[in-house]
Amino acid sequence: xxxxxxxxxxxxxxxxxxxxxxxxxxxxxxxxxxxxxxxxxxxxxxxxxxxxxxxxxxxxxxxxxxxxxxxxxxxxxxxxxxxxxxxxxxxxxxxxxxxxxxxxxxxxxxxxxxxxxxxxxxxxxxxxxxxxxxxxxxxxxxxxxxxxxxxxxxxxxxxxxxxxxxxxxxxxxxxxxxxxxxxxxxxxxxxxxxxxxxxxxxxxxxxxxxxxxxxxxxxxxxxxxxxxxxxxxxxxxxxxxxxxxxxxxxxxxxxxxxxxxxxxxxxxxxxxxxxxxxxxxxxxxxxx
Amino acid sequence: xxxxxxxxxxxxxxxxxxxxxxxxxxxxxxxxxxxxxxxxxxxxxxxxxxxxxxxxxxxxxxxxxxxxxxxxxxxxxxxxxxxxxxxxxxxxxxxxxxxxxxxxxxxxxxxxxxxxxxxxxxxxxxxxxxxxxxxx
Numbered sequence: 001x002x003x004x005x006x007x008x009x010x011x012x013x014x015x016x017x018x019x020x021x022x023x024x025x026x027x028x029x030x031x032x033x034x035x036x037x038x039x040x041x042x043x044x045x046x047x048x049x050x051x052x053x054x055x056x057x058x059x060x061x062x063x064x065x066x067x068x069x070x071x072x073x074x075x076x077x078x079x080x081x082x083x084x085x086x087x088x089x090x091x092x093x094x095x096x097x098x099x100x101x102x103x104x105x106x107x108x109x110x111x112x113x114x115x116x117x118x119x120x121x122x123x124x125x126x127x128x129x130x131x132x133x134x135x136x137x138x139x140x141x142x143x144x145x146x147x148x149x150x151x152x153x154x155x156x157x158x159x160x161x162x163x164x165x166x167x168x169x170x171x172x173x174x175x176x177x178x179x180x181x182x183x184x185x186x187x188x189x190x191x192x193x194x195x196x197x198x199x200x201x202x203x204x205x206x207x208x209x210x211x212x213x214x215x216x217x218x219x220x221x222x223x224x225x226x227x228x229x230x231x232x233x234x235x236x237x238x239x240x241x242x243x244x245x246x247x248x249x250x251x252x253x254x255x256x257x258x259x260x261x262x263x264x265x266x267x268x269x270x271x272x273x274x275x276x277x278x279x280x281x282x283x284x285x286x287x288x
Numbered sequence: 289x290x291x292x293x294x295x296x297x298x299x300x301x302x303x304x305x306x307x308x309x310x311x312x313x314x315x316x317x318x319x320x321x322x323x324x325x326x327x328x329x330x331x332x333x334x335x336x337x338x339x340x341x342x343x344x345x346x347x348x349x350x351x352x353x354x355x356x357x358x359x360x361x362x363x364x365x366x367x368x369x370x371x372x373x374x375x376x377x378x379x380x381x382x383x384x385x386x387x388x389x390x391x392x393x394x395x396x397x398x399x400x401x402x403x404x405x406x407x408x409x410x411x412x413x414x415x416x417x418x419x420x421x422x423x424x
Contacts (some may be wrong), residue, residue: 014342014349023343027335030351033326034335042333046340048301084299084366085341088392092415102416110408113415116392117407123369124401174333205329208337213369 020045042174044079044208051080060095060105067107070177070245075108078209079175081115088112115214122213129216130197137224139270142195149198153188161252162238163187174208179241185222186232190267191255196223234263292317292360292382296373299366299389300341306387310364316347319354324372355379 017023020041028034044050059073066072080086092112095105102109122129132142152158156167166184170176176184181203188199196219203219204210220226235256239248250257258266264274291314293306300318307316325335342349350357354376363380365373367388377384393411400406413419 014339017339017343020336020340023336023339024332027332027339030320031322031325031330031335033322033329034332038332040331040333041336044337046337047344048341049344079337083297083338083341084304084389085301087301087303087389089390090303092392092417096417102418106412106416109415110412112392113408113411114404116411116415117401117404119369120395121401126369126371126374174331174337201329205331206333208334210334 040172042208044076044173044175046079046083046085048085051077051085054080055086055091055094058091058095058098058108060099060108064104064107067111068179068241070180070242072177074177076175081112082209082211082214088116118211118213118217121217129212129220130200132223132225133220134225136230137228138190138230139268140193145189145193145195147195147198149188149194149202150192153192153194154202158187160187160255161247161249162242162256163253165246170203170206174206176207181218182222182231183233183238183242185219186230187256189219189223190230190232196220196225230268232260232263232267234258234260289362290360290382291315291362291364292358294319294354294358294363294365294376295342295345295347296354296365296368296370297338298368298370298373300338300345302345304366304387304389306364306366309385309387310362314362314364315360316345317357318342318345318347318349319357320349320351321354322351323353358382 013026017026024041054075054077058075058077062073063075067074075091077086077091081088081091092105092109095108096102099105125133136142153163153167156164156171158164158167163184166176166180169180170184185196185199185203188194189196197216200212200216200219203215204212207215217226222231224230233256235248235250235253235258238253238256242248247253260277261274264271291311293310293314293316295316295318297318299306339349358376358380360382362385363377363382364385364387365377367386368374377386393415395407396410399410408415
């Protein structure tokens with residue numbers, strides 16, 4: 001049992017921290033697992049005040065229109081929601097208060113519902129969310145995937161410019177747009193054929209909003225162990241949503257290039273050829 | 289009778305109803321569990337983010353194993369699906385009071401949880417508060 005004196009010391013130590021540098025020192029003192037090479041503090045600040053600032057900027061209509069673009073009007077509330085600094089109904093009510101009709105905020109509320117859904121499943125599955133919930137639908141079995149994340153991915157040194165940029169952002173800021181997470185997860189699982197668990201652990205180490213519920217189940221959705229088919233993407237899709245944010249030039253992302261039919265044959269050679277996809281919609285004029 | 293509120297890392301807000309549920313004078317404690325953080329392998333930036341959240345709350349920060357630190361007749365905590373939090377709650381010697389927050393939506397008992405959009409189709413109206421808008 002901790003003594004009252006120890007408790008007082010703990011409280012006073014926290015309140016005595018004048019700035020983020022002090023908090024980093026305190027974190028190190030409290031957490032022996034932190035390595036000497038782990039020196040980065042996120043530009044995203046914790047606390048209710050920062051959360052309420054972001055709540056004031058919610059724009060559900062712009063969110064619905066642009067959320068899939070890496071420079072879209074996303075809320076950036078993930079870390080605060082993950083740690084319960086703000087509650088899902090509060091975010092929902094704030095969003096509804098800014099629109100004429102609730103359906104104008106539907107896309108944003110639906111995203112809140114995804115988190116609610118993952119957390120409810122987490123309550124049912126517990127630690128089993130680290131297991132494959134279903135078989136892979138990739139034509140491969142778990143034994144075909146590497147157990148550990150390759151060093152070049154962890155270092156952001158794959159030579160695939162967009163992928164390396166996503167890793168850099170993840171590691172330095174602890175934040176990453178949801179679409180970038182899907183791209184990175186698909187690259188790990190399908191382009192590099194690494195077990196989703198290895199990628200999930202990497203994300204949980206760095207993401208400020210890392211939560212085994214949303215994180216692992218989203219990785220399983222990409223991997224196809226909690227979905228009907230694997231999620232993957234091509235360079236054309238990346239260019240549509242990430243242009244101007246990361247380097248999407250062909251010559252720097254060659255491995256991602258190809259039609260979906262070509263990529264399907266390359267990534268999932270044991271599966272039957274796919275049905276041809278509809279052509280992608282034209283890019284938004286405002287982004288050209 | 290002694291009472292404590294376990295302010296765990298899934299509910300870092302003084303607005304959570306767990307604070308209203310506990311008696312006046314209940315100690316509010318965040319337990320910094322180095323073994324659990326090592327198991328989770330949280331980076332420095334994650335640790336600092338949580339400490340910043342705690343700094344804006346009226347809570348004590350106590351390092352150790354929550355099952356040892358939370359030594360009170362009644363321990364109040366926010367509901368969480370996290371197996372670690374649930375596991376600690378099972379190990380506590382005192383009476384455990386788990387306090388739910390307001391849910392985002394009403395989930396009917398017959399909801400198929402195997403895919404998100406089956407869940408969404410059942411919960412959409414309450415999540416969007418559509419029945420309240422239409423007066424239904």
